[in-house]
Each structure stands twice: as structure tokens, then as C-alpha cells.
Amino acid sequence: MRAGxxxxxxxxxxxxxxxxxxxxxxxxxxxxxTSRMGLNRSTIMALTADLTAAGLVREELPRxxxxxxxxxxxxxxxxxxxxxxxxxxxxxxxxxxxxxLGGAILDRRETVRRRGxxxxxxxVGPLAGFARQMRRKTRPDTVCVGxxxxxxxGVNRGNGVVxxxxxxxxxxxxxxxxxxxxxxxxxxxxxxxxxxxxAALAEHSRGVGVGCRDLIYLHxxxxxxxxxxxxxxxxxxxxxxxxxxxxxxxxxxGRLCGCGSLGCLEAEVGERTLLxxxxxxxxAVSVATGPGAVPVAAGPGAVSIAAGSGADGHxxxxxxxxxxxxxxxxxxxxxxxxxxxDRGDIVAQAALSRVGDWLGLGVANLVNVFNPxxxxxxxxxxxxYLGSAAQVRSRLAVDALSASRxxxxxxxxxxxxxxxxxxxxxxxxxxxxxxxxxxxxxxxx
Amino acid sequence: MRAGxxxxxxxxxxxxxxxxxxxxxxxxxxxxxTSRMGLNRSTIMALTADLTAAGLVREELPRxxxxxxxxxxxxxxxxxxxxxxxxxxxxxxxxxxxxxLGGAILDRRETVRRRGxxxxxxxVGPLAGFARQMRRKTRPDTVCVGxxxxxxxGVNRGNGVVxxxxxxxxxxxxxxxxxxxxxxxxxxxxxxxxxxxxAALAEHSRGVGVGCRDLIYLHxxxxxxxxxxxxxxxxxxxxxxxxxxxxxxxxxxGRLCGCGSLGCLEAEVGERTLLxxxxxxxxAVSVATGPGAVPVAAGPGAVSIAAGSGADGHxxxxxxxxxxxxxxxxxxxxxxxxxxxDRGDIVAQAALSRVGDWLGLGVANLVNVFNPxxxxxxxxxxxxYLGSAAQVRSRLAVDALSASRxxxxxxxxxxxxxxxxxxxxxxxxxxxxxxxxxxxxxxxx
Numbered sequence: 001m002r003a004g005x006x007x008x009x010x011x012x013x014x015x016x017x018x019x020x021x022x023x024x025x026x027x028x029x030x031x032x033x034t035s036r037m038g039l040n041r042s043t044i045m046a047l048t049a050d051l052t053a054a055g056l057v058r059e060e061l062p063r064x065x066x067x068x069x070x071x072x073x074x075x076x077x078x079x080x081x082x083x084x085x086x087x088x089x090x091x092x093x094x095x096x097x098x099x100x101l102g103g104a105i106l107d108r109r110e111t112v113r114r115r116g117x118x119x120x121x122x123x124v125g126p127l128a129g130f131a132r133q134m135r136r137k138t139r140p141d142t143v144c145v146g147x148x149x150x151x152x153x154g155v156n157r158g159n160g161v162v163x164x165x166x167x168x169x170x171x172x173x174x175x176x177x178x179x180x181x182x183x184x185x186x187x188x189x190x191x192x193x194x195x196x197x198x199a200a201l202a203e204h205s206r207g208v209g210v211g212c213r214d215l216i217y218l219h220x221x222x223x224x225x226x227x228x229x230x231x232x233x234x235x236x237x238x239x240x241x242x243x244x245x246x247x248x249x250x251x252x253x254g255r256l257c258g259c260g261s262l263g264c265l266e267a268e269v270g271e272r273t274l275l276x277x278x279x280x281x282x283x284a285v286s287v288a289t290g291p292g293a294v295p296v297a298a299g300p301g302a303v304s305i306a307a308g309s310g311a312d313g314h315x316x317x318x319x320x321x322x323x324x325x326x327x328x329x330x331x332x333x334x335x336x337x338x339x340x341x342d343r344g345d346i347v348a349q350a351a352l353s354r355v356g357d358w359l360g361l362g363v364a365n366l367v368n369v370f371n372p373x374x375x376x377x378x379x380x381x382x383x384x385y386l387g388s389a390a391q392v393r394s395r396l397a398v399d400a401l402s403a404s405r406x407x408x409x410x411x412x413x414x415x416x417x418x419x420x421x422x423x424x425x426x427x428x429x430x431x432x433x434x435x436x437x438x439x440x441x442x443x444x445x
Numbered sequence: 446m447r448a449g450x451x452x453x454x455x456x457x458x459x460x461x462x463x464x465x466x467x468x469x470x471x472x473x474x475x476x477x478x479t480s481r482m483g484l485n486r487s488t489i490m491a492l493t494a495d496l497t498a499a500g501l502v503r504e505e506l507p508r509x510x511x512x513x514x515x516x517x518x519x520x521x522x523x524x525x526x527x528x529x530x531x532x533x534x535x536x537x538x539x540x541x542x543x544x545x546l547g548g549a550i551l552d553r554r555e556t557v558r559r560r561g562x563x564x565x566x567x568x569v570g571p572l573a574g575f576a577r578q579m580r581r582k583t584r585p586d587t588v589c590v591g592x593x594x595x596x597x598x599g600v601n602r603g604n605g606v607v608x609x610x611x612x613x614x615x616x617x618x619x620x621x622x623x624x625x626x627x628x629x630x631x632x633x634x635x636x637x638x639x640x641x642x643x644a645a646l647a648e649h650s651r652g653v654g655v656g657c658r659d660l661i662y663l664h665x666x667x668x669x670x671x672x673x674x675x676x677x678x679x680x681x682x683x684x685x686x687x688x689x690x691x692x693x694x695x696x697x698x699g700r701l702c703g704c705g706s707l708g709c710l711e712a713e714v715g716e717r718t719l720l721x722x723x724x725x726x727x728x729a730v731s732v733a734t735g736p737g738a739v740p741v742a743a744g745p746g747a748v749s750i751a752a753g754s755g756a757d758g759h760x761x762x763x764x765x766x767x768x769x770x771x772x773x774x775x776x777x778x779x780x781x782x783x784x785x786x787d788r789g790d791i792v793a794q795a796a797l798s799r800v801g802d803w804l805g806l807g808v809a810n811l812v813n814v815f816n817p818x819x820x821x822x823x824x825x826x827x828x829x830y831l832g833s834a835a836q837v838r839s840r841l842a843v844d845a846l847s848a849s850r851x852x853x854x855x856x857x858x859x860x861x862x863x864x865x866x867x868x869x870x871x872x873x874x875x876x877x878x879x880x881x882x883x884x885x886x887x888x889x890x
Binding site: 154156163213214226228230231233235236237238239240241242243244245247248249250251252253259260261361364365366368369370371372373398399401403404406407408 | 599601608658659671673675676678680681682683684685686687688689690692693694695696697698704705706806809810811813814815816817818843844846848849851852853
């Protein structure tokens with residue numbers, strides 16, 4: 001019930017809207033911007049001139065034009081000049097990247113991590129180091145306009161405090177955003193969001209969900225998370241913890257979840273459950289190499305499946321030296337189950353069928369509650385869905401209301417393993433897209 | 446990514462914002478409006494003058510002022526002059542009301558209905574008749590600015606087609622909004638929304654949820670529905686079917702739901718389940734009086750608990766003539782179970798405990814997915830919650846993530862049985878609050 005915006009606010013809004021067009025849509029002609037934004041040509045010219053003067057876009061002749069007459073100038077984001085730092089803190093890996101306006105990854109560093117409890121320093125140290133390495137390599141005329149991280153755990157939107165979940169270590173509140181900001185010392189705050197939430201945002205902005213106003217993104221890592229777009233906006237909830245669909249109870253007499261409940265979606269469709277059902281996590285056998293192997297889950301039958309890695313090391317799938325079935329972990333292990341099922345392995349088929357059944361029930365619940373246009377399977381749930389689509393669909397047919405599933409599309413992530421990282425980049429770009437000149441002034445100061 | 450609004454759009458927005466202030470907040474001084482809307486005094490004066498000239502508000506001296514000096518004029522909605530028609534189509538009753546700007550019910554008609562399948566005419570006929578009766582009694586200077594209905598069933602937002610649910614008759618798409626519009630012939634379209642969705646809107650606008658940007662409203666009638674407010678907006682979903690939380694499966698090996706699934710929240714916490722568990726629906730005994738008694742649920746052990754009523758009749762709770770336990774239906778029956786539990790009836794206590802357990806699990810799932818600030822229990826779930834709050838809270842403590850339930854408030858509906866009707870009124874008022882002068886011009890034409 002606030003009053004309407006002033007002329008100056010409108011101009012800022014329009015500058016941001018134009019920049020967002022070229023950031024998400026790529027190089028766009030002035031004529032197209034005029035028609036898409038519903039503004040007249042002289043306004044588009046003025047806005048483009050302002051953004052050009054600020055070094056955020058440049059105008060050039062289109063590479064090729066099939067038409068006669070003077071071609072409309074194309075407005076192109078200054079991708080090599082204007083960038084953000086994006087970070088991804090997963091259970092298995094740490095990634096840092098420099099992402100240019102327009103979404104191109106300009107530079108990237110990654111380290112595979114051992115699974116299990118870890119200290120804040122073990123995350124912040126490598127990420128800050130990567131960022132400084134990448135920054136040293138930039139040209140003097142470049143400008144960093146933001147930094148943000150995708151974090152595998154609960155994130156308090158207000159203060160950037162993250163809550164370690166059961167897959168990261170003991171539940172604990174950690175001032176991640178504050179510490180990253182201090183360690184980077186780039187003169188700008190590092191924002192942080194839940195990884196699945198940010199992946200949803202990325203798929204919505206530049207992935208398979210472009211144009212959908214209502215979508216649900218399910219993310220499988222070691223745990224299961226989600227990001228939900230409602231009427232074009234990410235569902236954050238009261239404090240930013242919204243979207244924890246992995247802890248929706250689907251089977252109240254089911255498996256013990258790391259959160260302490262029985263039968264959470266995560267407990268029924270997570271990586272560990274699938275691998276166990278497929279007979280690929282033999283009881284109490286560790287495949288860890290080197291020190292640092294730790295139990296992944298509590299409760300009876302806990303199994304160590306951690307693999308050690310150095311700060312720059314890359315873990316590789318390995319075959320058991322004793323000739324038994326490969327004991328892969330993570331995405332590779334899930335892929336191996338799907339491949340085995342494709343080749344006719346009935347144990348793998350049964351495992352996928354069981355997991356697909358619970359996955360379908362969880363999706364049906366979400367479809368009834370949200371009536372989304374699209375459900376996207378990402379992370380390791382991409383593989384699970386591809387291996388159990390028939391089961392998922394058959395559950396949906398039973399448990400989702402016909403009205404709510406009419407027109408529903410089931411899709412897999414378009415951005416793949418980079419969805420979380422690209423979501424962090426979008427979070428980092430948000431201020432410059434909301435108010436380009438103001439954000440640039442802050443970045444330059 | 447549209448361009449910003451024009452000056453004229455800003456003025457319309459501000460007129461609507463001011464009108465919404467006095468519609469929801471009641472009589473408000475110019476000084477308060479100036480501070481709340483963040484506009485200067487002369488703008489508020491000009492807006493008020495426009496709304497006064499249109500007959501939507503009037504200015505007057507406050508009744509009493511404790512301060513010295515010239516008191517600020519109070520802006521008051523023209524409640525007796527500007528009104529909407531609001532309708533409520535429930536499983537048990539049909540209600541029509543004339544609701545004035547500001548939310549006062551000026552006139553009201555209600556009929557109790559038999560439960561069970563019915564034709565479109567059996568709904569539209571009585572409601573249109575009521576509306577015409579009420580309209581004939583209005584003064585010539587009054588103006589009707591809208592009409593809307595709350596409907597117990599799925600509603601397609603695009604075309605106002607309603608989908609009868611299992612509690613209303615066989616699943617069928619019915620052009621309710623179109624038929625109501627035709628029969629009323631008031632020269633304006635009748636809008637329609639799902640009853641629980643609209644009740645959520647009403648609680649958010651002028652009930653217990655005022656000021657909450659993220660809330661979940663659970664509505665118990667014969668079935669269980671819901672309305673969800675995300676970031677201040679009603680969650681509609683892709684086609685308007687969002688919020689069907691009654692068909693979230695919480696117990697996959699549970700009771701058969703009218704929708705065909707097993708263990709939906711509705712099947713585990715609905716009126717029929719509670720009454721059965723409390724031993725208050727003896728097998729296959731009908732308490733219907735007169736013709737028209739029909740089975741309420743399919744499947745083995747189906748029981749007739751319908752009660753007949755005339756078009757204007759009121760059903761009254763009755764004691765069994767044979768001296769057995771009272772066989773009430775609907776809200777009264779649920780209240781009787783809660784009262785019995787309070788008096789120490791262990792069967793009633795066990796029934797409430799069981800239902801409260803499932804209700805708590807359902808709420809925990811929603812809390813994990815939405816991280817709401819408030820959960821509101823309405824309709825017959827108000828009584829169920831009051832009788833099982835300890836059970837609900839204990840389930841939440843186990844199954845909701847600690848981060849998501851921090852600061853969560855559990856509340857009962859403030860608007861009670863009128864929540865759905867008041868939600869319909871808000872839907873009907875929406876156009877005049879969005880663009881007052883334009884809506885008034887359309888109404889007067």
C-alpha cells in the first residue's frame with residue numbers, strides 16, 4: 001500500500017529491466033527491446049546510452065542481417081568487463097567461478113572434498129584463495145559487481161548464517177556470509193543462498209524453466225533439497241528456509257532420516273537409499289582412501305563411503321581391487337545403477353522402481369499443493385528420474401489430482417551440475433540488475 | 446521486465462492504495478494516511494477529494510479527540526453506499542450476503558443444504574434468488590461494485606469453471622461463474638475462487654493473519670482444503686488449483702480418500718474420520734430426516750449422515766430418539782467430540798489424539814516446504830486443533846526442521862464461519878481497490 005514510484009525510480013527500474021534483458025537473453029537489437037519492453041525508441045536509446053556510458057553494455061552492428069536497409073544496433077552485455085564471483089559449497093565439492101554479465105563462466109576453480117563434518121575454515125579458506133587467484137588474473141578495466149555462494153544447507157536470509165545439515169556435520173549455525181566477506185575483503189558483501197533454491201532460480205532464469213511462472217525444482221545431492229518458484233518469485237518463506245522438500249515425510253513408517261524423522265523424502269529417495277537398495281553399499285565396508293573417512297549416516301548399519309581428497313585433488317571412480325562390484329560414490333554411483341538397470345540388472349531395476357515410487361509420491365504431494373507448470377529434476381535426481389520416469393508418472397496418475405496435473409511438464413535440469421553455481425551468480429548479479437548505476441557506483445568505490 | 450508506470454497509472458495506484466487503507470483499516474485520519482503511505486499532505490488531500498467526489502469515501506471530524514488544536518479529518522469508507530455481493534457455496538450450506546466497503550455485512554441470507562450430489566441449478570437458483578431479494582431492499586443511491594463466490598471445490602482461475610470434488614458429487618466441470626453471471630444479470634461478472642483459498646485471503650486481509658507475509662490456512666469442512674499466502678500473495682499455481690493440501694498423502698498405507706488415493710491428509714483428519722474414530726458414526730445408520738439422504742462416502746462401510754432441509758430450513762442437532770448417543774453431523778458433531786474429550790471421554794480423547802497426530806504431520810510437512818510465519822486452523826479444523834493442540838505441537842517438534850519452525854505461530858481462524866464469505870467479498874472488492882474510478886465507472890454503466 002505504498003505510494004507509486006517517482007520518475008527517477010522509474011528510470012532506474014527501466015535501466016535494470018533493459019540490462020536484465022540482455023543479461024538473460026543475450027545480444028538484443030534496439031528494435032526488439034523497444035517492442036519487448038513496451039517503451040518508445042527514444043527512451044530505449046537514452047537508456048542504452050546511459051548503460052553504455054557506464055560500461056555495462058555496448059552497441060554494435062549485428063554480425064549478419066538478412067534484411068535490406070539499415071540494421072538496428074545490437075545491445076550486448078559487457079561480459080568480459082563486468083563480472084561477479086560465484087561460489088558453490090556442496091557436500092562433495094567446492095567451486096569458485098568468475099561469471100561475466102550475460103552468464104558466461106570466465107574462469108573457474110574446483111576442488112573435490114571428502115564428505116563429512118568440516119570447519120568453516122575448510123570451506124572459506126579454499127574459496128577465498130580461489131577468488132584471489134582469479135582476481136589477480138583480471139585486466140585492470142574489469143569490475144566486480146557482486147559475490148554470492150550457493151550453500152548445501154539451511155540459510156537464514158536475514159544475516160547469511162548457514163545451518164549445517166546432517167550431511168555436512170553436526171547441526172550448527174555458522175556465520176558463513178560474514179566470514180566469506182571478511183576473508184575476500186573485496187569491499188562488498190558476499191551473499192549466500194540455499195543451493196537448491198539458487199539452482200531453481202537459475203533454471204527459471206536461463207535453464208529449462210524459462211517462461212514458467214510456477215515451477216518446482218528438486219535437487220538431489222547426498223541429501224534432497226528443493227527450490228520453488230511461485231508466480232515468478234523464489235519461495236523463501238518467513239526466514240528464508242522455505243523449499244525443504246527433502247524433509248517432507250512421505251512414509252511415516254519408513255527409513256530414519258538424518259534429520260531425526262522417519263520417512264522423509266530424502267530418506268526414501270536419497271543417494272544412500274538407492275545405492276543400498278541396489279546392493280552397492282555393502283555393509284560397513286569403507287571405500288575411503290587415506291585418512292579422513294567418516295560415517296555418512298548415523299543409526300544401525302552406518303557405512304563409510306567417504307573418499308579422501310587433497311585441496312586440489314580430484315577423486316576418481318575406482319574398481320574394487322578384490323574384483324567385487326565397483327563401489328563408486330556420488331553421482332557416478334547413481335549413474336552406474338541406472339546404467340545397470342538399462343542393461344537388465346534386476347536388482348538395480350527394483351531399486352530404481354522403489355525409489356521412483358517414493359519420488360513420484362513426493363512429486364504428487366507437491367503438485368497438489370502448488371499446481372506447478374513444471375517439475376524439474378536436478379543433481380543426482382536427474383539420473384534417478386531418467387531411470388524411473390515410468391514409476392514416477394504412474395504414481396502421479398494415482399496421487400495427484402487430475403486438475404492439478406493437467407498440463408504439468410516433467411523435465412530434467414538444463415544447467416546440470418552448474419545449476420547451483422549459476423544460481424549463485426544470479427544472486428550476485430541481482431543488485432546490478434535492480435539498479436545498475438547505483439550498484440556500479442558502490443562497486444567502484 | 447516491463448517498463449515503469451506512467452503518472453496516470455501512479456495516480457490510479459495511489460487512489461486504490463488509499464481506498465484499500467480505509468477498506469481494511471477502517472476510518473483513518475489524513476495525518477495517518479500521509480505517514481503510512483509515504484506521500485505528502487497535498488497529495489493525500491487530492492486523492493481523498495477524488496475518492497470523495499466519486500462517493501467512495503467521506504471525510505468527517507473524528508468523534509472524539511483527546512488533543513488540543515484542529516483535529517485531522519478522518520477518511521471513512523462509504524460502507525452503506527458501496528457494496529458487493531458475496532456468496533459461499535459449502536457442502537452444508539449456501540450463503541449470500543451484501544457486504545459494504547470496509548467489510549461490514551449489510552444483509553445476509555443463508556440456507557442449510559443436504560449433503561451430496563447436486564445440480565448447478567440447486568446452487569445457482571437459491572443464491573441468485575437471495576441476491577435479487579437483497580438488491581430490491583437497497584436504497585437508490587447505493588452502488589454494487591462487484592460479486593464473487595467462494596466454492597468448495599477446484600476452481601479454474603482462467604474461466605471460473607468449478608470442478609466438483611468427491612464431497613459435492615461426481616467429479617465434473619461446471620461453468621459456475623458464467624451461470625451465476627447470467628442468472629444475476631447485474632451487468633457485471635461473478636468471480637469465483639476456492640473457498641479455502643479465499644478464507645486464507647480474508648484471514649490475511651482482516652483476520653488473524655494481518656501483517657504476515659507467509660501463512661498457511663487449513664480449512665476443514667467435510668473435506669480439508671487450504672489457502673497459502675506466499676510473500677503476501679495467494680498461491681494460485683499454474684491454473685488456480687494450488688493449495689490442495691487436503692490431498693497431500695501423509696499415510697501411504699492409510700485410509701481411502703474420496704479422491705481415490707490412500708492416506709491423504711483429508712482422509713486422516715477429516716470430519717468423517719474423527720467421528721468414526723470417536724464412535725459417533727455407527728455403521729450404516731442413517732440419521733437423515735426426510736427424503737434426500739445420500740451416502741457421503743463410497744467404499745465399504747459407507748454411512749448416510751445427510752440431513753434434509755428445505756430451501757429456507759435450518760437443520761438442528763437432534764438426539765437419537767432411541768436414547769443412544771447423539772448423532773450430530775458437521776461442525777456440531779466435531780464440537781461434541783471435543784467437548785466429550787474435555788469431560789474425560791477416553792474414546793473421544795483417543796480419536797482426537799490420533800487425528801491430531803496426522804494433522805501435526807501434515808502441518809510439519811507444510812512448515813518444511815513453506816517456512817511460514819503462521820499456520821491458521823479454520824472451519825472444523827479449528828475445533829480439532831483446539832482439542833488436539835498438544836499432539837499437533839509434539840508432532841511438529843519431531844517432524845518439522847528446527848530452523849523452519851522457529852518463530853512459527855499456530856492460530857485459529859479469527860473470522861470463523863464467515864472466513865470463506867469474507868474472502869469472496871475481498872475477491873469482489875479487488876477491482877475497485879485496484880482502480881477505484883475505473884471500476885466505479887464500469888459499475889455505473
